[in-house]
Amino acid sequence: MKYLDEYRDAAAASKLADAIARTVTKPWTIMEVCGGQTHTIVKYGIDEILPEQIELVHGPGCPVCVTSLEMIDRAHAIAARPDVIFCSFGDMLRVPGSRGDLLSLKSQGADVRTVYSPLDAVNLAAANPNRKVVFFAIGFETTAPPNAMAVWMAHKRKLTNFSVLVSHVTVPPAMTAILEAEGNRVQGFLGPGHVCTVMGYDEYEPIARKYHVPIVITGFEPVDMLEGVLMTVRQLESGRAEVENQYSRAVLRAGNEHSLNLIGEVFEICDRKWRGVGLIPKSGYKLREKYRQHDAERLFEVENIETEESSVCISGQILRGLKKPHQCPEFGKRCTPQTPLGATMVSAEGSCAAYYNYGRHLAGISLPVLAGGAS
Amino acid sequence: MCLAIPGKVVQKYQEHDVLMGKVDFSGVTKRVCLEHVPEVEVGKYVLVHVGFALQCIDEDEAQKVFDFLKSMDQLDEINEPQASP
Numbered sequence: 001m002k003y004l005d006e007y008r009d010a011a012a013a014s015k016l017a018d019a020i021a022r023t024v025t026k027p028w029t030i031m032e033v034c035g036g037q038t039h040t041i042v043k044y045g046i047d048e049i050l051p052e053q054i055e056l057v058h059g060p061g062c063p064v065c066v067t068s069l070e071m072i073d074r075a076h077a078i079a080a081r082p083d084v085i086f087c088s089f090g091d092m093l094r095v096p097g098s099r100g101d102l103l104s105l106k107s108q109g110a111d112v113r114t115v116y117s118p119l120d121a122v123n124l125a126a127a128n129p130n131r132k133v134v135f136f137a138i139g140f141e142t143t144a145p146p147n148a149m150a151v152w153m154a155h156k157r158k159l160t161n162f163s164v165l166v167s168h169v170t171v172p173p174a175m176t177a178i179l180e181a182e183g184n185r186v187q188g189f190l191g192p193g194h195v196c197t198v199m200g201y202d203e204y205e206p207i208a209r210k211y212h213v214p215i216v217i218t219g220f221e222p223v224d225m226l227e228g229v230l231m232t233v234r235q236l237e238s239g240r241a242e243v244e245n246q247y248s249r250a251v252l253r254a255g256n257e258h259s260l261n262l263i264g265e266v267f268e269i270c271d272r273k274w275r276g277v278g279l280i281p282k283s284g285y286k287l288r289e290k291y292r293q294h295d296a297e298r299l300f301e302v303e304n305i306e307t308e309e310s311s312v313c314i315s316g317q318i319l320r321g322l323k324k325p326h327q328c329p330e331f332g333k334r335c336t337p338q339t340p341l342g343a344t345m346v347s348a349e350g351s352c353a354a355y356y357n358y359g360r361h362l363a364g365i366s367l368p369v370l371a372g373g374a375s
Numbered sequence: 376m377c378l379a380i381p382g383k384v385v386q387k388y389q390e391h392d393v394l395m396g397k398v399d400f401s402g403v404t405k406r407v408c409l410e411h412v413p414e415v416e417v418g419k420y421v422l423v424h425v426g427f428a429l430q431c432i433d434e435d436e437a438q439k440v441f442d443f444l445k446s447m448d449q450l451d452e453i454n455e456p457q458a459s460p
Contacts, residue, residue, distance in 0.1 A: 001434070001437060001438075002381065002383075002401065002420075003381040003420055003432055003437055004380075004381060004401075006441070007440075012440070012441070012444055015444050015447060015448075016444070019447060034377055035376060035377070036376070036377050036378050061377070062376060063376045063377075064376055089376070089425070091376060116405075116425065116426055117408075117425045117426025117427065118425065118426075119408055119426055119427070120426070138376075139376060139377070140376070140377055142376075142377040142379065142424055142429065143376070143377070143424065143425060145411060145427060145429065146408070146424065146425050146426065146427035149393075149408060149410065149427065153391065153393065156391075156392075157391060192377065194377040194378075194379045194422075194424065194429065195377060197379070197422060197429045197430040198429055198430075220378075220379075223440060224440075227440050227443075248433065248436040248439065249432050249433050249434075249436040249437035249439075250379075250422050250429075250430050250432055250433070251430070252430075256411055256412075256429060256430055258410065258411040258412075258413070259411050259429070262411070347376070349376055
């Protein structure tokens with residue numbers, strides 16, 4: 001077992017879809033929180049093999065999409081400095097800020113580099129003592145341990161030329177914001193499997209209780225997602241609202257205690273502005289005082305950031321599950337992955353980009369459903 | 376972005392006092408930080424995100440969905456109407 005292809009098996013997926021069809025008696029709206037899960041749904045056509053009573057709506061779990069325009073403009077201003085090596089995950093380079101994206105800045109001569117891991121950026125700082133290495137630390141809780149480890153290691157190795165521009169976001173406050181919003185349609189959640197490998201799932205219990213919504217912590221492969229939907233539908237049909245763990249091969253109730261300790265050591269909770277949604281209280285991480293010498297926001301003061309978002313983009317409603325990408329008049333027309341107008345089209349994991357990349361903007365297209373299993 | 380891929384640990388070593396390892400992803404080997412899965416043994420699988428192992432994969436739990444599907448098959452066989460003699 002290699003824990004990948006087995007969970008893309010077409011026969012197993014089809015059996016689970018049959019079990020869902022036998023269980024469902026009423027219409028239900030279920031949100032998958034994570035952008036990676038949205039990607040799986042659209043790629044494998046999971047929404048198309050579900051009974052029509054079940055609607056999947058796509059959540060805000062794409063950190064590239066929800067990173068605020070101000071933060072992208074700040075990254076742009078820091079990366080433009082001649083003394084800086086600016087490092088980022090590849091996804092962030094194409095995200096348009098008010099003054100263009102980081103990739104075009106690189107083409108103009110700025111030293112912008114894609115790194116596979118934040119730990120690579122730490123090694124880059126060690127190898128370039130005369131340059132300032134800045135890492136764009138974005139992500140949900142999943143990415144918090146590696147980013148925290150990079151800061152902790154740089155601090156320990158006394159690499160004062162290493163800093164991070166932190167724009168971390170956390171899932172539970174965003175779920176609460178969705179449930180509190182006027183016109184909310186979400187009746188159950190597929191919870192974010194990889195976030196919970198780190199955090200565990202105790203913090204979802206109060207949400208399930210308070211709003212009476214089932215939350216099923218779910219993995220990212222087609223078989224995982226269909227089992228997650230089946231578990232959610234069983235709860236909805238029987239009137240239960242509990243936290244269940246579909247992704248038990250990787251998620252423990254208590255999460256990873258080493259990771260939780262390191263996150264607590266390096267980060268503290270702060271309010272965070274989400275692109276397309278607005279300010280969500282206590283929904284982010286920032287660096288603790290102890291690590292201020294590695295805080296790019298303090299080291300490089302950037303002022304007079306004025307941002308402007310598209311007035312036609314409906315990504316805010318899409319991120320809250322109120323609308324689908326194809327309900328936007330500009331989807332696939334003025335707004336494409338090459339010319340994104342807003343948050344959900346900027347990253348491959350954004351709902352709009354996923355719909356576009358798998359041809360959902362083309363009328364009458366029929367998608368292969370789990371053809372051949374593995375991709 | 377929260378993509379994490381299972382890979383098999385083929386080597387463990389220390390680097391700057393941090394536990395690192397070589398992890399095999401179906402033939403492609405990468406350097407991975409194992410500091411948060413210190414108990415993992417060579418030959419076992421970990422879930423890796425941006426060069427960092429988040430968690431060990433539990434082999435017994437990984438089998439559960441397939442056991443569940445098998446039990447559904449058995450249930451179907453019991454429920455199927457008996458062929459007339």
